[in-house]
Amino acid sequence: xxxxxxxxxxxxxxxxxxxxxxxxxxxxxxxxxxxxxxxxxxxxxxxxxxxxxxxxxxxxxxxxxxxxxxxxxxxxxxxxxxxxxxxxxxxxxxxxxxxxxxxxxxxxxxxxxxxxxxxxxxxxxxxxxxxxxxxxxxxxxxxxxxxxxxxxxxxxxxxxxxxxxxxxxxxxxxxxxxxxxxxxxxxxxxxxxxxxxxxxxxxxxxxxxxxxxxxxxxxxxxxxxxxxxxxxxxxxxxxxxxxxxxxxxxxxxxxxxxxxxxxxxxxxxxxxxxxxxxxxxxxxxxxxxxxx
Amino acid sequence: xxxxxxxxxxxxxxxxxxxxxxxxxxxxxxxxxxxxxxxxxxxxxxxxxxxxxxxxxxxxxxxxxxxxxxxxxxxxxxxxxxxxxxxxxxxxxxxxxxxxxxxxxxxxxxxxxxxxxxxxxxxxxxxxxxxxxxxxxxxxxxxxxxxxxxxxxxxxxxxxxxxxxxxxxxxxxxxxxxxxxxxxxxxxxxxxxxxxxxxxxxxxxxxxxxxxxxxxxxxxxxxxxxxxxxxxxxxxxxxxxxxxxxxxxxxxxxxxxxxxxxxxxxxxxxxxxxxxxxxxxxxxxxxxxxxxxxxxxxxxxxxxxxxxxxxxxxxxxxxxxxxxxxxxxxxxxxxxxxxxxxxxxxxxxxxxxxxxxxxxxxx
Numbered sequence: 266x267x268x269x270x271x272x273x274x275x276x277x278x279x280x281x282x283x284x285x286x287x288x289x290x291x292x293x294x295x296x297x298x299x300x301x302x303x304x305x306x307x308x309x310x311x312x313x314x315x316x317x318x319x320x321x322x323x324x325x326x327x328x329x330x331x332x333x334x335x336x337x338x339x340x341x342x343x344x345x346x347x348x349x350x351x352x353x354x355x356x357x358x359x360x361x362x363x364x365x366x367x368x369x370x371x372x373x374x375x376x377x378x379x380x381x382x383x384x385x386x387x388x389x390x391x392x393x394x395x396x397x398x399x400x401x402x403x404x405x406x407x408x409x410x411x412x413x414x415x416x417x418x419x420x421x422x423x424x425x426x427x428x429x430x431x432x433x434x435x436x437x438x439x440x441x442x443x444x445x446x447x448x449x450x451x452x453x454x455x456x457x458x459x460x461x462x463x464x465x466x467x468x469x470x471x472x473x474x475x476x477x478x479x480x481x482x483x484x485x486x487x488x489x490x491x492x493x494x495x496x497x498x499x500x501x502x503x504x505x506x507x508x509x510x511x512x513x514x515x516x517x518x519x520x521x522x523x524x525x526x527x528x529x530x531x532x533x534x535x536x537x538x539x540x541x542x543x544x545x546x547x548x549x550x551x552x553x554x555x556x557x
Numbered sequence: 558x559x560x561x562x563x564x565x566x567x568x569x570x571x572x573x574x575x576x577x578x579x580x581x582x583x584x585x586x587x588x589x590x591x592x593x594x595x596x597x598x599x600x601x602x603x604x605x606x607x608x609x610x611x612x613x614x615x616x617x618x619x620x621x622x623x624x625x626x627x628x629x630x631x632x633x634x635x636x637x638x639x640x641x642x643x644x645x646x647x648x649x650x651x652x653x654x655x656x657x658x659x660x661x662x663x664x665x666x667x668x669x670x671x672x673x674x675x676x677x678x679x680x681x682x683x684x685x686x687x688x689x690x691x692x693x694x695x696x697x698x699x700x701x702x703x704x705x706x707x708x709x710x711x712x713x714x715x716x717x718x719x720x721x722x723x724x725x726x727x728x729x730x731x732x733x734x735x736x737x738x739x740x741x742x743x744x745x746x747x748x749x750x751x752x753x754x755x756x757x758x759x760x761x762x763x764x765x766x767x768x769x770x771x772x773x774x775x776x777x778x779x780x781x782x783x784x785x786x787x788x789x790x791x792x793x794x795x796x797x798x799x800x801x802x803x804x805x806x807x808x809x810x811x812x813x814x815x816x817x818x819x820x821x822x823x824x825x826x827x828x829x830x831x832x833x834x835x836x837x838x839x840x841x842x843x844x845x846x847x848x849x850x851x852x853x854x855x856x857x858x859x860x861x862x863x864x865x866x867x868x869x870x871x872x873x874x875x876x877x878x879x880x881x882x883x884x885x886x887x888x889x890x891x892x893x894x895x896x897x898x899x900x901x902x903x904x905x906x907x908x909x910x911x912x913x914x915x916x917x918x919x920x
Contacts, residue, residue: 300711347894354901357651361853364846365893372886486722493715531726534719541712542704 272515278404280511282473285411285466286481286488287495287507292418292462294497295435296455299359300489303366305481307343307460308467310370311336313378315468316385316476325388329468333461340460344453374478385471407469414462415504431455486530487514490537495549502549510537597916604912619767628759632831633871635763638770639827641867644851645777645860646820652858653781654813655793657710660717661848663724664694664818666840668825670728673743673835674736683748683830687769690826691819698818702811721845728837742836745829762831769827773820777860780816789813821848854896856905865904 286305293301301307311332318328347362389406422428433441434451442448467481474480487510495506510533517532540548597604623631647661671693672686701720708716728737737743750761780786788809791799800806829835847870855866877889900907 300714351898351901354897355857357853357857358897358901358903361850361897362894364850365890365897367890368886368893369890372884372890376883376887486718489715489718493712497711528723528726528730531719531723534723538704538716538719541716542707545707545709545712 268519269516272519273512274400276512276515277408277508278400278511279515280491280508281404281408281411282470282484282507283487283491283510284504284507285407285469286463286484287491287503288411288414288418288500289459289462289466290488290492291495291497291500291503293455293459294492295422295500296431296452296459298435299356299363300497301459302360302363303370304459304463305485305488306367306370306374307336307340308463308470309476309478309481310374311339311460311464312385312467312471312476312480313374315464316383316471317378319386325386329388332464332468336464337457337461340457341453343460344456348456349449349453371478378478380478383476385468385476387472403472407473410465410469411504414465415500418462418500427454483530487511487533490534494537494540496546498546499549506548597913599912599916599919604916607912623760623763628757631757631759631763635759635766635831636828637867637871638763638766638864639824639831639867640848640851640870641864642770642773642827643821643824644848644855644866644870645773645863646817646822646824647848647852648855648858648860648863649777649780649789649820650813650817651852653786653793654789654810654817656705656810656814657714658717658817659714659842659845659849660720660724661817661821662840662842662845663720664698664821665825665828665844665848666724666728666835666837667697667818668694668822669829669835669840670737670743670825671822672826672829673745676745676830677738677743678736684765686830687823687826691823694822694825695815695819698822699811699815701818702814705814706807706810718842718845721842725837725841728840737837740837742834742839745833745835747833748830766827766831769823773823774860777820781860785809850893854893854900854903856903856907859903859905862903862905 286308289308290300290304293299293304314335315328315332318331319325323331343366347366348359351358351362387403387406390402392402393400422432430441430446431451431454433444434446434448435455438448441451470484471480474484488507491507491510492503493506494509495502495504497503513536514530514533517536521532599607622634643661643665646664647658650656650658668690671690672683675681675686675689676683701717705713705716727733729740731739747758747762749758750756754761756764781789788799788804791802791804792806792809796806825840851866851870852863854869855864856862873892874885874889877892878885880888
């Protein structure tokens with residue numbers, strides 16, 4: 266029982282990382298209706314900028330918010346510059362552009378800041394919370410920041426005019442345009458917000474996994490998995506999904522004998538696929554009914 | 558399908574279903590008013606004849622090429638052709654049936670390992686491994702297609718993606734190590750040319766691959782033009798309308814998954830024979846992404862486009878590396894963006910557009 270509790274706690278700590286990124290993934294999905302493969306690399310690049318600012322002697326919180334602002338602008342610029350010109354192209358062509366963006370950002374970060382692992386400061390301290398080393402103050406802080414972002418996003422999308430306009434633009438672009446919403450700019454804004462949330466996620470994750478150009482590769486997989494399990498239409502579901510993936514991964518590694526340790530990612534993914542076959546649009550996703 | 562109620566104009570080219578299809582733009586190349594249509598002519602010769610001449614010229618070139626270039630280039634061309642077959646498999650699934658897959662590296666890996674294990678453990682001749690790899694991959698693909706029936710779009714992408722991620726781990730895992738050789742993989746011996754033919758092993762493998770490719774392409778062309786192929790396309794365009802017409806949607810979707818896996822699996826077996834080495838890390842998610850990129854660049858739903866896709870997947874990363882070692886990935890990304898900007902619907906859509914323009918210009 267003690268072991269189970271420990272593993273669940275450790276799972277929640279790693280799940281916080283996935284939840285953070287899953288939230289960013291769902292945000293951009295709501296804004297542009299695509300899964301952004303480059304999300305992790307955008308977050309990684311933002312984190313490098315924060316690291317560079319801190320290296321130059323900028324105080325942590327100033328670097329933190331400066332990076333968020335920069336990421337927001339960069340997200341808008343990427344949408345306007347890269348995706349706007351081909352918005353008529355088939356969806357699969359867009360996915361290829363995501364892959365291209367992934368390759369460019371990854372390679373560029375390695376070129377500018379090299380591939381050595383760097384440590385990233387935490388604002389919460391890294392002492393252990395429960396005296397057993399399973400959850401540190403930073404893990405708790407990270408979970409807190411994720412939940413705070415979730416609440417802010419909820420308020421933004423439910424209770425502001427611009428949040429409503431963004432949702433309308435994503436759900437039904439034609440009708441939204443007829444209602445006087447500038448759909449193109451709403452999508453750009455969605456990109457900006459997703460990049461900013463990604464930046465927060467990156468800066469929260471970096472103290473745990475350390476900073477390097479490939480830091481996001483495996484986390485992104487779990488983040489996607491969490492987002493899809495929770496339901497791509499639901500930010501709250503994505504956060505819960507992220508935590509669930511972390512816990513499942515840990516429990517599978519501990520309790521499934523023989524193959525558990527080697528195949529814990531495989532087992533986690535297998536469970537996800539199993540969940541999806543029972544509930545095809547995620548646990549908290551709404552089933553989409555379309556008119557024929 | 559009632560032929561006489563077909564709408565006229567653009568929609569006629571893809572059948573009456575296109576008019577009501579919400580998915581039409583998602584998978585098919587965007588309909589353009591200037592693309593070449595069947596029945597048009599350039600210099601008085603019908604387009605169909607032109608394309609037959611192009612195929613013939615390509616064939617002659619492909620036969621002569623290995624005698625004029627270096628062995629390493631012959632090997633590379635063999636690999637490009639193998640990738641083309643793998644992408645053809647993916648195209649049957651995505652381009653003609655509307656199902657996404659980010660997991661075809663897994664089927665390629667299954668084919669490669671089937672061939673490698675048979676040759677390594679069973680001492681079976683390399684040519685027998687191809688049908689075996691096809692059957693194994695078909696079985697796995699068909700079985701995977703069953704739960705995948707419930708999933709669509711990004712959810713299907715995630716499920717297939719899980720397969721791609723799981724495959725290298727499974728191949729490395731302890732229970733299978735006795736057969737797969739674990740992380741080390743399996744080293745194979747390249748076969749020599751049979752019947753006393755005076756060909757180097759690379760040249761022989763090139764012609765073997767070409768022969769297999771010709772058979773598989775011919776099968777794919779007749780498949781998509783058959784009753785079954787029309788059923789696949791109808792499901793892509795509108796599953797509900799397809800099932801209303803009496804098509805067994807579940808069966809056709811799973812079968813397409815199986816056939817798609819079969820193509821990619823045979824390509825994997827050829828790849829194992831041609832490279833002479835298999836290891837788990839050759840079949841990661843990155844390879845699935847490479848196949849997917851090839852599919853889009855070649856043209857989703859175009860069979861000749863996959864040949865170009867194979868060349869792209871093999872050569873463009875090398876070109877990027879030659880431009881800049883440190884920024885190879887970035888150069889690759891920029892090339893990719895450039896290609897999509899110039900040809901949003903892939904090379905196949907681009908060729909159709911250009912041919913259509915020429916046909917109209919010389920008329």
